[in-house]
Amino acid sequence: MTTPYTEAGTAEGAWTQSLRLPAATSVEQVHRALAELARSWPVAAFLPGEADEPVGEVVLYRDPSRTYGTPDTSACDAAVRRLVAATGWTPAAGRADDGVLVGLGLREGYGAGAPEHSPEEVADRLRVASAMGWRCRAARLISARFVDDAVRWYAEDGVIVRAEDRLLPAIEEAALSCAQQRYVVTHLAHQRTYVLQQCTSGGLPS
Template sequence: MTFASPYVVAVNAPGVWVHELLSAEPFFPIADVVEEIAAVSQDTGVPLTAYARSTNGITSSLLLVRDPSRTHGTPGIADCERAAAALAARGTWLSRGQDARSCMLLALGLREGYDPAARVHSPDEVINRVLSKGQVWCGWPAELISARPQPDGPAQVYHEPGVLAFTDFDQMPTLAAIAHDLRQDRFVIHNWLTGWTTAFRRPAGPHGT
């Protein structure tokens, strides 16, 4: 998949896996969800990425996804399903199975870089930019959660506020430009249209920083 963008492909993995879960309670604090994702990742040995639809630090729905990584690899779909089952077995989440749509899902972080003290942009900055182009916005704010199991535990965890965009190929140049302006190092596209999951990164060198 190619489009006008200041980013390059970092990792491209065949297959799209997006597993939806709903909370067994009205809502859970994001901090509790982060801890639970980390525990399941460590217990199962499966690298996990989760997008928690967020409002004021709470969530009631979760998408588990595959995030291709040059460092940690890309977990197989069978392993991902095993991890999703382990999360549901804890009793706090109800599985709705795999999600499949006729579009692409883009997850975009809002923190500049990875320093917890760095500037965090608002979802409205993304949404308003899309709307100002006369384009349709379909998505919502989310906490982007990454957990990677470690040999001696606990899992390595990173999370930040972000947005999820359900989009198509024509909108990708706009979203990539927004990601660049918000100083995002990478983003991931789950493309149900092509059956591929792709991580994009800024290119090395002065023009990629």
């Protein structure tokens, strides 16, 4: 069967870092800190939780860009050190070394008034494929990049999926059912990171 998605950007390695935050840290506080970091590092992050719930964790990752390039892992580690020094947030000990990390938005396309899906719909797709080997959590998806002397910011409700790589087809089906034009796979098992984009979709610049 032909996949509706094609690989539209890639980077060597599979870097991700979780940070623990003090209790009752607001979404606005996190946004300010990440917007400042974006002046020196292209921010791609998941904030587990929904809407304006306090943020207890920030999951950073890389979003490969054909237009702007992708920072190497040493630059990412340096960015985390700057963020920790500025905020006091705490890096989580240890990193997952297998499976995949994927964030999926729940809005169809990028229009503010477009239909939105629920985290349960994504979980149901995974549940049909397998009763185990995955975890799906509601999250706020964040992208912030310094372009033309300004921080270009994008945020969307979505989910974080951590799963065995055998479940990538089910994740793709979930992305398609939520009408996602693009998403990023951090493939920890294969140590690579790549963007999948709908073959017939323009989407945001990659």
